[in-house]
Amino acid sequence: MLEPLRIAIVASSRHPIAQPFAGGLEAHVWHLTRSLTLAGHGVTLFAGAGSDLPVESDRLRGELFEPSDAARSDVSMPPLEVLRDHHSYLSLMLSFSRNPDDFDVIHNHSLHHLPVAMGPAVDTPMVTTLHTPPTPWLESALALAPETRCVAVSRHTARAWSHVLGPIPVVHNGVELNRWPLGDGGDDLVWFGRFVPEKGAHLAIEAARIAGRRLRLAGPVSDETYFRDRVAPFLGDRVRYEGHLHQHQLARLLGSCGAALVTPVWDEPYGLVVAESLACGTPVAGFARGGIPEIVGDTAGVLVAGGDVDALAEAAERAFSFDRREVRRRAETACSDIAMIDRYTDIYAELVADRNRRCVRSSAQALSA
Template identity: 50%
Template sequence: MRTLRICLIASSRFPISEPFAGGLEAHTHALAGQLRARGHEVSVFAAPGSDPALGVVELPVESFAPPPGERHDTGITPESWLNEHHAYLGLMLDLASTGSQRFDVIHNNSLHHLPIAMSTAIDVPMFTTLHTPPVPWLTSAVAYAAPTSTFVAVSEFTAREWSGQVACRTIRNGIDVDTWQPGPGGGPAVWSGRLVTEKAPHLAIDAARRAGMRLTLAGPSLDREYFDREIRPRLGAGIEYAGHLTHHELRATLGAASVAVVTPVWDEPYGLVAAEALACGTPVAAFARGALPEFVDESVGSLARADSVEDLARAMVAAASRDRGHVRRVAEERCSIARMVDQYELLYTGGHHRLAA
């Protein structure tokens, strides 16, 4: 395959560096690293503080302060929105001016509307990965997308969710299974991810207590009110919060776990934390929501009725008995980033007719 000059547009909200704020940042870092390892020239436009080893060009997310005396309106656009808007606007205007001289491909891996809405102004093929269900700021932008724009969903579930808005292909997310290595298991159950309401780690705690299992929580606490209300009072007596771990620390924690618990109370577009656990040989107990049933089944874990603590406790006990060697082998087949990048390379070079869903 010929070397491509790839512009990878990332999130401006969180740095693309460890410890990652969430799955989108981890996905972008892995994708950029794999493309560079295959010899492509990759420029990652991302938030300040992102990993310089990825060839990062920092988006100028500067703090906007209204001039003194400017009218203060209770309905004024939030300053954080303006900061991101101006950063992406500057990038898209720059790409409209010189992008065709610098890049062969633009891969929009952000959640911002401007790369989609301004794609008609840019004479470079644009590929947008849809990491969320349809949301107003993206669905409204789709109406202005260039006719040649290509949209990719991270799961079949997400593709179905977007089917009423835009036609998209499916390239399931992947992780580096050479980095996420199997561990011995046998330790406490683990819940990993952002400790926020929609991820519902408090339900994992309740299920662990019902199942009589110890549980370690790992991840950034981004909602102080939620943590103080739902998590802090539940800690102790076998329930531990380990904090926001590096990927090295998280791999060790997952590899030592008897089961990983995934508890979304919304429909996950993919569920990267489940794939990471499977690659560590750790079976997964999860609510059957969103895309999780596409790669978590009874051979590698157990699915529970959505939002049911009682059924999740049952699933945790059942999943812990799965064969860890088999779990790892299935992860290599279903969750490999090599498979994901193979498919993106086909897409970039016009071989999309050969893409498997």
């Protein structure tokens, strides 16, 4: 059995790991941090101010850096938020480098390039979870540090990075199933997520209209223009916006609906909303894009070609006939936090063992010199 580890989790410098979540990445880090803590590990979370987890935490202190007037007036001055992100991760990685014995493992979930670029200068073993397809700065960092230990959240995401990293392991994001109880279902459809164009809430609204079903919406309004133009005009008795909900409220909403619409207009790297829906026994009707088919499988929903709203409406009706207990069982086998933690702790153990072997070799070489 793995001894308790001191684990540093690096998250976003902009968003707290707190409810209601800013997005799926924040929700995932929340679940992971809780699960590792419940498993007996000592977890320190590095994230935006205001994180609400019962673990030791440290704010990424980007907001404390204020450039001088001379620096602000320089033609190269980037947007202040970008500079603060840079300062946050630079200071954090320098701290890791200067204090290599503070942690046994660093688990990087940030989307910033600096943790990867500076990883080789840090003695503490580090693993980076890739939550997105390739982005320019992160791809550049990984191209220069190909020995970086990485995992992907889906086979789809692993393939997207294969031109840089070759084959890498996959660890599907998991959810605490007891926090997403099996619900009784109902007659309504549900859509939840960030209100941004790429999540496609407007397509869910159209599919629900074609299907003749009421639709309940939930999530943060991340793009106010999009919400105002593509969502708000359709709100009423048939389409209701329930707000930006805390986890227990969202679980109740999911469990009370007959099917969940999942409508990305891009290739989702994973699709945490799918895992959460299945955990509540709510089958999915959605677009077969990115990593979504890996989660849904053959027993938990109906997937159609991306953008085909008519087919989505038909899929929604078919989804209502699924056995909710079978849908829940799919979550138990494919999306549980237990499976995720087991896989990650195996990776942590490998990293710690590799470091110990390096230390033994270094000591032997020093004695023989």
